[in-house]
Amino acid sequence: MILNEETIRLILGLKIRSSRADKGISLTELAQQTGVSVSYLNEIEKGKKHPKPSKIALIADALDVPYDQLVSLEIDKKLLAVARLLSSEVMKELPLEHFGIDTSTLVDVFATAPAKFGAFVNTLIEIARSRDISVEQFYFDALRSYQEMRENYFGDLEQLASGFIEDKNIDCSSDNLLKQLEKILLTDYSIVVKYTLQQHESFKQLRSLYDFNNKELLINADLSIEQKAFVLAKEIGFQLLNIENRSYTSAWVKAESFDAVLNNFRTSYFAGALLVSCDQLIEDMEGFFAQRKWSAERLNAIMRQYMATPxxxxxxxxxxxxxxxxxxxxxxxxxxxxxxxxxxxxxxxxxxxxxxxxxxxxxxxxxxxxxxxxxxxxxxxxxxxxxxxxxxxxxxxxxxxxxxxxxxxxxxxxxxxxxxxxxxxxxxxxxxxxxxxxxxxxxxxxxxxxxxxxxxxxxxxxxxxxxxxxxxxxxxxxxxxxxxxxxx
Incomplete structure (x- = not known):
């Protein structure tokens, strides 16, 4: 089991917390006996701080625990499951920070009932294996949960898109939209757009490929005008947000990390917000919902106003x-x-x-x-x-x-x-x-x-x-x- 610096801090915190709980000593009492503040002890137990050896010695004396036992990398059986989880690849794949959870919070829950929580985590891992759930699928499922938590509305990207439209004076309903977006990519980011991707036999199934070496955005010429507009708008999103951890193809070949999946979603959201204006869509749907009779023709007419696919x-x-x-x-x-x-x-x-x-x-x-x-x-x-x-x-x-x-x-x-x-x-x-x-x-x-x-x-x-x-x-x-x- 390989322990990095963060994991060592977390394990030390767990050992101190476990020993304190065994002795029935509160944080306040431990602070009084050691002269270390309650807030700093709390940070230590959560793995956010690693104290100096002198402070570890004071804590060890107060808890009547050998100093070597606290700082040793050897872990008792009760905490072994916690250590394995913290040092596993699973922890690296969990996008906890995007859900407002830091590692110390998870460890805090884990420490309360390590055996039960360890069994629970291992059960989830086994379910994923038995259902052949890949890491990539896990990333996409996590992204969907991330969207659902926020009701799929991201105000920062809405504002970025509306500000971009105003700043560049873009007419998203114009037949000249493709030329406008191509020009922005060229003049602002030195990216040349070429509709030649379909000429490469290996890439026929792709809609686009960004060649970062030559700063060329290759697009399949067989796409509809709405699909081409989306590809262009999405690439502008990547450049505008200055995103480096990204996919370079329209369809995922391999998702390397949750951040890459999230970045891909954010640029897609930006592209959708650019092509389908929030304010205009609200106005259109208010009129549509106000009808007393359902009309497919009316819905189709609204969709055709936008340079976007259904x-x-x-x-x-x-x-x-x-x-x-x-x-x-x-x-x-x-x-x-x-x-x-x-x-x-x-x-x-x-x-x-x-x-x-x-x-x-x-x-x-x-x-x-x-x-x-x-x-x-x-x-x-x-x-x-x-x-x-x-x-x-x-x-x-x-x-x-x-x-x-x-x-x-x-x-x-x-x-x-x-x-x-x-x-x-x-x-x-x-x-x-x-x-x-x-x-x-x-x-x-x-x-x-x-x-x-x-x-x-x-x-x-x-x-x-x-x-x-x-x-x-x-x-x-x-x-x-x-x-x-x-x-x-």
């Missing part, structure tokens, strides 16, 4: 609706269906104010075909490429009191179909804000999470048998029979 537009709503409309009980989903596949998969999700249904937590199961997110994909067959279609649904969940108003936009490109959806929990706030909520033309459906877990026997679009539901029923019946037998 995905960027819908994702922007997850930031604006909670902050400015009070609609924070929502989820965002993106489903993809590649031409080479027959089953859809959930590629992106975000849940604000709790884990809503549906969500991606089931391996090799069939998502409910009653969701508009799924069946809207079938309607894309008659739609032109690079065009989108919109739809709406009121979804009630089997064995749940929750009902959601679900907006979906489906799009077909060369290689895949996809839908992006926002689900808003139907409650008093939504009823007040969205005047077309009770429009009778909005389809209502009873839905579930996956076919394998659904008890509905008359579903006309079932994609698989309810094997998991049946297994659960058998288990419950067995438990009832056991309980009845023991009661008698």
């Amino acid at each position: 995905e960027v537009f819908m994702y922007r709503l997850t930031s604006i609706l909670p902050k400015f409309f009070g609609l924070n009980q929502l989820f965002f989903l993106k489903f993809d269906l590649d031409k080479s596949e027959t089953e859809v998969h959930l590629s992106k999700e975000l849940h604000l104010s709790g884990l809503h249904n549906p969500h991606a937590s089931f391996m090799n199961e069939h998502y409910c075909n009653r969701w508009i997110s799924i069946w809207l994909l079938n309607d894309l067959e008659n739609a032109p490429e690079e065009q989108w279609i919109s739809g709406i649904q009121r979804s009630s969940y089997v064995d749940s009191t929750n009902e959601y108003l679900l907006f979906s936009v489906a799009r077909r490109s060369q290689n895949q179909k996809s839908t992006v959806s926002i689900g808003l929990l139907i409650n008093a706030t939504l009823a007040q804000k969205v005047k077309f909520l009770n429009d009778e033309t909005i389809p209502r459906r009873l839905v579930n999470i996956t076919c394998e877990r659904c008890r509905l026997s008359d579903c006309e679009v079932r994609g698989a048998e309810p094997k998991i539901y049946l297994q659960q029923q058998q288990q419950e019946q067995l438990m009832i029979a056991i309980q009845e037998y023991l009661t008698k």
Whole structure:
């Protein structure tokens, strides 16, 4: 076990705290006996300070513990699990500081019940291994939790984007937007934009690649104008925020750290805020929600005002609706269906104010075909490429009191179909804000999470048998029979 300087401080603090607790001595009493202030002793126990040998000697005498025992790297069995955790790769991968947690706080919790907490941490590690959860997946899951904690609204990036638009006099609805962004990258950051990435056989699946050696941003020419605008805006975000720990490709090849994943998100957020103005979006959605009738045409018209893809537009709503409309009980989903596949998969999700249904937590199961997110994909067959279609649904969940108003936009490109959806929990706030909520033309459906877990026997679009539901029923019946037998 390799112990760095920080870990040695933490272990010393734990030893002192453990010995003090064993002797029933308070921090105040220890301070009186040693002449060391309570605040400094507290810093020592939390691993933030490493005292001089003379002070360690005073503490050892007061606790009636040998000096060598406190400073030795040998650790008793009770604290061994703590030391292993602190020196493990797991601690290096945990982005604690971004969640307002420092290592000493974690150690403080750990020291209270080291055996139980150690077992808990080891259990989480084993679950991750058994589910084949990679470090990269852990980073992305941590990022999603980070966003959800802040209701996916980041005021500093909103202000940065609006200030940048004003400073550079950018017209984001102009057909000349690409030229404006290209010029800013060239004049402000000496970055040359080239639409030649598709000429490299190895990079055809990428949208962009930043060549930092030659200061060239290579973009796939086959992208739509909205996708190109996003790539340019995102690169401006990297430069404006002076970010070095970053990905140089549009799609992750390998996520090296949580900071890199977070930086990628922040620049994407900046790009979305630049292309879809917060103030304009609030005004547009207020007018849209004020309608008495649902209109897909009106929603499409609003989206076309912005130089942004439907995905960027819908994702922007997850930031604006909670902050400015009070609609924070929502989820965002993106489903993809590649031409080479027959089953859809959930590629992106975000849940604000709790884990809503549906969500991606089931391996090799069939998502409910009653969701508009799924069946809207079938309607894309008659739609032109690079065009989108919109739809709406009121979804009630089997064995749940929750009902959601679900907006979906489906799009077909060369290689895949996809839908992006926002689900808003139907409650008093939504009823007040969205005047077309009770429009009778909005389809209502009873839905579930996956076919394998659904008890509905008359579903006309079932994609698989309810094997998991049946297994659960058998288990419950067995438990009832056991309980009845023991009661008698």
